[in-house]
Amino acid sequence: MTITDPFVSAGSNIGLLRPVGYVRISLDREGAGLGVARQTADLNDVADRLGMPRPEVVTDNDVSAYSRKRRPGYEEVLSGIASGRWNVLLIWHVDRLTRNPKELEEIVDLANQTGLRIETVKGGRVDLSTGEGRLHARILGGLARYESEHRSDRIRRKMLQNAEAGLPHGGMRRPFGYEPDGMTVRPDEAEVIRWAMGGVIAGRTLRALVGELNDAQVATSTGVPWSVTVLRKVLIGGRIAGLRVHQGRVLGPAAWPAIVSMPRWELCRAVLTDPARRTASGNKPNRLVSGIALCGRCGKVMRAGGNRAGARMYRCASANHLRRRGDLVDDVVTRFVVGWLARDGVTFDVPDIAVPTHDLRARADEVRLRISQVEDALVGDPTDDLKDVSVDGLKRNLARLRGNLEDLERDEKLTALPSALHGVTAENFPGLPLDRRRSIVDYLCKVTVLPTSKGGHAGEESIDVIPHPERFPAAAAA
Missing domain, CATH: 3.90.1750.20 (Putative Large Serine Recombinase; Chain B, Domain 2)
Known part of the structure; x- marks a missing residue:
């Protein structure tokens, strides 16, 4: 009984061919992989014309061969060829495979080691076994790289020109709040x-x-x-x-x-962008003053943690100096804030909403830049105006600049953070979301949990709440 391999014809070695097709498009503007699909169809036509099996197809869609981004499909193809899984590579053009000279040399070495046969839709066979064939591939790769670099330069110039004219770049990603043209406001997203x-x-x-x-x-x-x-x-x-x-x-x-x-x-x-804004990752606070209240013994923060007789507790986060019932602390703080907001004639040292002026922010940025220049000079990379300044002089300058920056950042903070109070009243404060109530308490108050004598009662009198002394010094001293 004779078994006929459909891929083997008499007198040929076609059955030994194990083709792989690599297809890539660097920018899929249609968003549906249609460019890859077109290349795949062309590779199948080449396989049919050469009388070999249609290839397994590996794709990299919307990935550039010029950029340094990983191309998983490309890496899979090289690995498969090196392992002997495939011995024929079908590509649309050499530039679909690589535009990087280093990568091209790796492919040349791989072809010489494995006897890889390369066929292209645009250009026929690429014979890397001869010097002439390798030269031809390198020329094609070099031209493709020049084209990419030249196109990148043109794109950068065009983007800068658009920016200077106030126009959008365009591109595939629609900016939130606007229509795809980048010019027309989308009302529902604008409200968000x-x-x-x-x-x-x-x-x-x-x-x-x-x-x-x-x-x-x-x-x-x-x-x-x-x-x-x-x-x-x-x-x-x-x-x-x-x-x-x-x-x-x-x-x-x-x-x-x-x-x-x-x-x-x-x-x-x-x-x-306030440096003091809490951005650290971790568990979301679920108590009003966790991380805000201070331990009256060591001055470190108190955090929610543990239970006693079914009641959730605040405890010193440093050395567990103190513990206090969470509902007691939260109730005292809430009543203090509500009482302060309810008082007639209560005013704050700064407006409810204020914005750091451009001049203030510009001065702070100038100081930050100068600090970085002095720091560079201290490690041996001075600007021209700092070359002749002694190390001691640089250190004195650095200390002075850092002091100036602290003052400027404090002024910036004081003009922005009172916005947390905007629209807050004694009536609506208790019902506000926890994160907003925490922000208001943190801005308005200094909360200290006081130690008690051994066996003493830890009641309301052990919770000291005063107006924040840095923001409201007159009220705190009263």
Whole structure:
């Protein structure tokens, strides 16, 4: 009985061919892999024309061969060829395989080690076993790389030109709040931006805002759930304030309309970029003053933790010096805040909403830059004006600059953080979300849990709540 292999014809060795097709497109503008599909069809036609089996196809869709990003499909092809899984490589053109000279040499070495046969749709066979064939492949690869570099230069110049004119870059990703043209405001998303910005200004955390957006199934412009990083990027990005930003630098007004006013955007940005803002990862606080109240024995923070007789406790996070019932502490603090807000004639040292002026922020940025220059000079890389300054002089300058920066950052903070009080009343404070109440307490109060004598009663008198002495010195001293 004779068994006929459908891929083997009499007098041929076609049955020994194990082809793989590699297809790649660096920018899938249609978003459906159609460019890859076209290349696959062409590779199948080449296989049919050469009388060999149609190849297993490995794809890298929307991945550039010029960039340094990983190409999983390309790596799989090289691994399969090296292991003997495939011995014929079908590609659309040499530049679909690589535009990197180093990678091309690796392929040349691989072909010489394995006897790999390479066939292309545009150009026929690439014979890497001869010097002439290798030269031809290197020329094609070099031309492809030149084309990529030249195109990148053109794109960079065009992007800068668009930025200087206040125009959008274009591209595949639609900016949240705008239509795909980047110029027309999308009203429903604009309302989401204004809502989120209002939450930040009111003292809410990005994590809490993201949770509400995702619970309400409000998606990003790409259709995926929100993350803290994405929301923060939208809110501090100048686009929503009608600013044209290019490579992190504001070039001027944009051609598209703003979604929020400049003062409100400046305020939100000041809050989100405040160095004192808590951004550390970890468990979300679930008590009013966890991480805010201080231990009266050592001065370290108190945190929620542990139970006693069924009651949740605050405890000293440093050495467990003190413990106090959580409901007692929260109740005392809440009554203090409500009482303060309810008093007639209560005023604060700064307005409810204020924005750091451009002059203040510019001076702080200048000091930060100068600090970095002095620090560089101290490690042997001075600017021209610091070359002749002694080490002691540099150290004195550094200490003075750091003191100036502390003053400027304190002024910046005092003009922005009172926004946490905006719209807060004695009536609505107890019902506000926990993250906002925490922000208000942290701004208004200094809370200290006092030690008691051995066997003494730990009642309300052991919870010391005063106006924050740095922000309200007159009230704290009264």
